Amino acid sequence: MDIAQLEEQAKKIRQDIIKMLGAAGSGHPGGSLSSTDLMTALFFNILRQKPKEPRWPGRDRFILSKGHCAPVLYACLAELGYFPIEQLLTLRKLGSCLQGHPSCQDVAGVEVSTGSLGMGLSVATGMALGAKFDQSDVRVYCLVGDGELQEGQIWEAAMSAGHYRLDNLCCIVDNNDLQIDGRIKEVMNVYPIADKFKAFGWQAMEIEGHDFKQILAAYDRASKTKEKPTVIIARTIKGKGISFMEDQEEWHGKAPNKELTAKALKELE
Amino acid sequence: MEKKATRHGYSEALIEMGATNKNIVVLDADLSRSTSSELFKKKFPERFFNVGVAEQNLLGLAAGLSLMGKIPFASTYSVFASGRAWEQLRTTICYSNLNVKIGGSHGGILTGPDGASHQALEEFALTRVLPNLTVFVPCDFLEAKKATIAAAELKGPVYIRLGREPLPVLTTQETPFIPGEGLLMKEGRDVTIIACGSLVAEALQAAALLEKEKISARVINIHSLKPLDENIIIKAARETKAIVTAEEHEIYGGLGSAVSEVVVKNYPVPLEMVGLADSFGTSGAPEELMRFFHLKDVDIVAAVKKVITRKG
Ligand SMILES: Cc1ncc(C[n+]2csc(CCOP(=O)(O)OP(=O)(O)O)c2C)c(N)n1
Numbered sequence: 001m002d003i004a005q006l007e008e009q010a011k012k013i014r015q016d017i018i019k020m021l022g023a024a025g026s027g028h029p030g031g032s033l034s035s036t037d038l039m040t041a042l043f044f045n046i047l048r049q050k051p052k053e054p055r056w057p058g059r060d061r062f063i064l065s066k067g068h069c070a071p072v073l074y075a076c077l078a079e080l081g082y083f084p085i086e087q088l089l090t091l092r093k094l095g096s097c098l099q100g101h102p103s104c105q106d107v108a109g110v111e112v113s114t115g116s117l118g119m120g121l122s123v124a125t126g127m128a129l130g131a132k133f134d135q136s137d138v139r140v141y142c143l144v145g146d147g148e149l150q151e152g153q154i155w156e157a158a159m160s161a162g163h164y165r166l167d168n169l170c171c172i173v174d175n176n177d178l179q180i181d182g183r184i185k186e187v188m189n190v191y192p193i194a195d196k197f198k199a200f201g202w203q204a205m206e207i208e209g210h211d212f213k214q215i216l217a218a219y220d221r222a223s224k225t226k227e228k229p230t231v232i233i234a235r236t237i238k239g240k241g242i243s244f245m246e247d248q249e250e251w252h253g254k255a256p257n258k259e260l261t262a263k264a265l266k267e268l269e
Numbered sequence: 270m271e272k273k274a275t276r277h278g279y280s281e282a283l284i285e286m287g288a289t290n291k292n293i294v295v296l297d298a299d300l301s302r303s304t305s306s307e308l309f310k311k312k313f314p315e316r317f318f319n320v321g322v323a324e325q326n327l328l329g330l331a332a333g334l335s336l337m338g339k340i341p342f343a344s345t346y347s348v349f350a351s352g353r354a355w356e357q358l359r360t361t362i363c364y365s366n367l368n369v370k371i372g373g374s375h376g377g378i379l380t381g382p383d384g385a386s387h388q389a390l391e392e393f394a395l396t397r398v399l400p401n402l403t404v405f406v407p408c409d410f411l412e413a414k415k416a417t418i419a420a421a422e423l424k425g426p427v428y429i430r431l432g433r434e435p436l437p438v439l440t441t442q443e444t445p446f447i448p449g450e451g452l453l454m455k456e457g458r459d460v461t462i463i464a465c466g467s468l469v470a471e472a473l474q475a476a477a478l479l480e481k482e483k484i485s486a487r488v489i490n491i492h493s494l495k496p497l498d499e500n501i502i503i504k505a506a507r508e509t510k511a512i513v514t515a516e517e518h519e520i521y522g523g524l525g526s527a528v529s530e531v532v533v534k535n536y537p538v539p540l541e542m543v544g545l546a547d548s549f550g551t552s553g554a555p556e557e558l559m560r561f562f563h564l565k566d567v568d569i570v571a572a573v574k575k576v577i578t579r580k581g
Pocket residue numbers: 030031032066068115116117118144145146147148149174176178179180238252298299300322323324349353
């Protein structure tokens with residue numbers, strides 16, 4: 001897709017997210033919307049995949065380590081045809097395959113179940129190690145939150161990926177600068193992020209996470225880098241695209257009611 | 270009947286104690302709104318520490334604070350408090366017998382739409398296996414408040430299981446809370462329902478339904494899962510000759526297992542268990558999930574009828 005098409009696609013994904021959360025009555029809009037552009041570029045331009053053959057061994061792998069942002073992942077998968085779009089409206093309902101946090105036993109396209117923060121990057125590192133072992137050109141991508149970086153396991157994973165020089169691994173940090181209890185710096189400072197990853201042997205890039213040109217360039221550079229894993233630290237706005245949600249911590253884990261759902265969808269027209 | 274969440278009983282007790290005891294400190298891991306520890310933070314900001322999304326560190330810091338004479342209450346979701354940081358709980362806190370108190374909120378299936386990843390259904394098994402640890406499972410707001418105060422008074426590690434959803438307030442200010450003692454909620458002759466947490470209310474409703482069918486059910490509230498009141502269980506086995514356990518948790522390793530261990534060792538009688546059986550939870554509305562996983566009064570009634578047919 002070209003950049004105009006990606007922008008159009010991202011708007012659709014944002015509409016899907018709002019509709020799903022409105023129907024569910026609970027869930028996490030903030031981090032889903034902040035990562036929408038990063039996810040759209042990744043899913044529609046970068047990942048090699050066959051939605052009709054989700055278990056195709058040659059597929060690139062993606063892990064949503066910040067599992068509470070399941071809505072953005074489900075929307076990407078549905079828009080790509082992994083499952084029918086209508087299913088999105090069953091999010092978080094009893095009997096739905098679309099669990100509150102992604103369950104790999106229930107949804108094609110979800111590689112591993114997540115929801116407990118800090119676990120995904122280790123799994124992604126293991127996958128990258130496995131791909132290297134098989135001499136396959138499979139690439140592995142993992143999206144983490146900036147608050148999530150406070151989990152110790154993230155840094156254990158970072159250490160091992162650097163140690164094994166996994167240049168087929170790319171970690172994306174959704175740097176929206178908010179977690180549940182407030183600003184990252186005020187709750188528990190994780191900055192500087194790039195220097196920390198660099199110290200563990202990673203290539204680190206800092207980009208604007210709502211600028212498709214920069215996003216695509218970063219993914220491209222990551223895939224061409226040898227002997228090092230890459231982290232893309234993307235500055236984003238939590239709740240991006242919905243005026244009343246933007247940069248508001250209260251919209252971390254709250255669904256819009258009927259009225260606000262309509263208002264949000266209007267803004268996305 | 271008035272409904273209030275046990276997590277709010279926890280924070281109310283923390284605030285009351287915090288006013289008179291300067292050694293009470295509270296920690297959280299980026300969930301202070303959900304666990305309601307933020308209410309303590311608002312009153313005593315200098316005695317509140319948010320460690321960010323880092324539950325293993327949460328328990329480690331609490332351990333250190335306890336070694337410096339503080340009485341730390343560490344709050345996060347149950348699933349992370351009892352699971353993610355389990356070995357910190359085991360080796361740092363319980364093996365060293367440190368004076369750390371843990372408030373695990375959002376325990377059980379009532380956590381609802383977040384789904385299996387967030388529904389702690391294993392915490393009784395994970396905590397009751399630990400030496401030195403006291404485990405409280407309050408059934409309502411007032412009991413949670415008393416359990417939190419009792420935790421501060423006890424020396425040694427204490428784990429309190431709390432919930433998100435409002436529950437009927439079954440006890441009163443005057444109801445005693447004695448660690449290690451079960452609470453008789455209702456007398457009965459034909460069967461005993463032994464319940465904890467949210468299932469105590471269901472057990473009382475089940476007993477009322479059974480009354481209409483001329484079945485007299487005793488109801489016991491096990492607010493102290495550990496140490497467990499063996500006497501009240503053995504007495505129930507001897508006098509009513511049949512037991513049903515009920516918990517918002519896995520029966521394997523949970524209250525069902527704990528009561529069975531006492532019963533088979535001391536006075537074997539037929540026993541049925543209400544709870545989840547070797548299953549993860551799933552997304553859904555809280556009440557809907559209680560029905561889906563057969564945790565309602567009617568399910569207890571069915572278990573009682575079954576256990577009665579097994580009586581000699
Ligand atoms: C191990 C663990 N601890 C706590 C939580 C609860 N929780 C869900 S989201 C969140 C904040 C995450 O912040 P961040 O990573 O910045 O996510 P984003 O801003 O992208 O939504 C927390 C603490 C969790 N899901 N897992």
